[in-house]
Amino acid sequence: MPLTDETVVAVVGAGAMGVGIAQVAAQAGHEVHLVDAAEGAAAAAREKLAATLTRLVDKGKLTSDESAGILERVIIGPAADGDLRELPPVGLVIEAVVEKLAVKHEIFGTLDDEQDESTVLATNTSSLDIGAIAADLAHPERVIGLHFFNPPPLMKLVEVVRTTQSAPEILRDAQALMESWGKTPVLCTSTPGFIVNRVARPFYGESQRLLEAEVADAATLDFALRELGGFRMGPFELTDLIGQDVNFAVGNSVWHQTDRDPRYEPVAVQRELVEAGRLGRKTGHGYFEYAEGGQPVGVTPDEGRARELVGGPIETDPVARTIAMLVNEGVDLVRRGEATAEDVDTAMKLGTNYPKGPHEWLAEIGAATIVEQLRALDAAFPGGRYRVSPALEEQV
Ligand SMILES: NC(=O)c1ccc[n+]([C@@H]2O[C@H](COP(=O)([O-])OP(=O)(O)OC[C@H]3O[C@@H](n4cnc5c(N)ncnc54)[C@H](O)[C@@H]3O)[C@@H](O)[C@H]2O)c1
Incomplete structure (x- = not known):
């Protein structure tokens, strides 16, 4: 019927x-x-x-x-x-x-x-x-x-x-x-995370790694992604809203279901927050502290630092690093036959409110630049997380 x-x-x-x-x-x-x-x-x-x-x-x-x-x-x-x-x-x-x-x-x-x-x-x-x-x-x-x-x-x-x-x-x-x-x-x-929960992983992971490396604090990285990168929210304010436990569980599930692919390996800073019960707005504190009414308190980004990082070396550029990884994820999903490029872009724009889809960024930035950025990240942080999708390599 x-x-x-x-x-x-x-x-x-x-x-x-x-x-x-x-x-x-x-x-x-x-x-x-x-x-x-x-x-x-x-x-x-x-x-x-x-x-x-x-x-x-x-x-x-x-x-x-x-x-x-x-x-x-x-x-x-x-x-x-x-x-x-x-x-x-x-x-x-x-x-x-x-x-x-x-x-x-x-x-x-x-x-x-x-x-x-x-x-x-x-x-x-x-x-x-x-x-x-x-x-x-x-x-x-x-x-x-x-x-x-x-x-x-x-x-x-x-x-x-x-x-x-x-x-x-x-x-x-x-x-x-x-x-x-x-x-x-x-x-x-039925690939782990489907489209949205798979492709979105580096949006959180890249900033968490930058935080862990003390490149900038959470408020500054959020400012960079939001105000300079065009994302609706920064990764730390967003995961505080979603719940660190919920966001961690999704990432962890994708990691396990992909046989612990280093691309999705959870980051210690988030695991520690979850273990400490600092789950975000719902518990009154996560990356940030929240007042009774749910407003964040004392969030003061270092705007100068954010502007210095964005457009600088890829290893410490939160925006370019995140976008390169989102593109890598998106094209890889298509290469494996899990979804079409058009559906990946539609899903990311509607499901996560990203300003552009991975393939739109790819067209704008160019495969050569993205591959160069990923290779530099792979050299700086070896282990497979930044391996370039063959779908990008084929284009250069
Ligand atoms: N919450 C989200 O943001 C979200 C988004 C997309 C998908 N999902 C998925 O949707 C599903 C439900 O999520 P939720 O957030 O609504 O959960 P929830 O905990 O709010 O609701 C689950 C409901 O299922 C009921 N239930 C449990 N066992 C049952 C059974 N055997 N028969 C009938 N009812 C049963 C519970 O009593 C409860 O009311 C999950 O698979 C979740 O992964 C959740």
């Missing part, structure tokens, strides 16, 4: 992501069954959604009729408290439960047994191998990733992820459906 505007959807897991995804689907006109294993959690999430919709009506973003229609389409049915055998037949399930392979695998096993073989089974996992979630199912061809970004109603990007077994027509349908939900889908394989 192809995915259409009429497709009935189930969202399993009514946490931060699940409730947002349910809102998006219901807003696009779908009937949505909301499910969560914690008793009463799905119903409570629907109440939370009602409050969100009321706020949107107050702000004039929705009419009260639209709001009522959305809420009416979010159904707390017999499966709401987690028993998926009670779920009526649906055309699409989007799973957004805790990030644990065993839990997801069991859910997909039940859905594979209980739902018609044409029902598309999607996971919102950020870091698990979707092939492993689909392993041993009778119909693994209907399993895909639909990786939404937080918060789903506001973030346009959805990574549509294929395993080696996903059916091409299901992937095509899923992309069309995401477009009809007002999203911008990009297609990629």
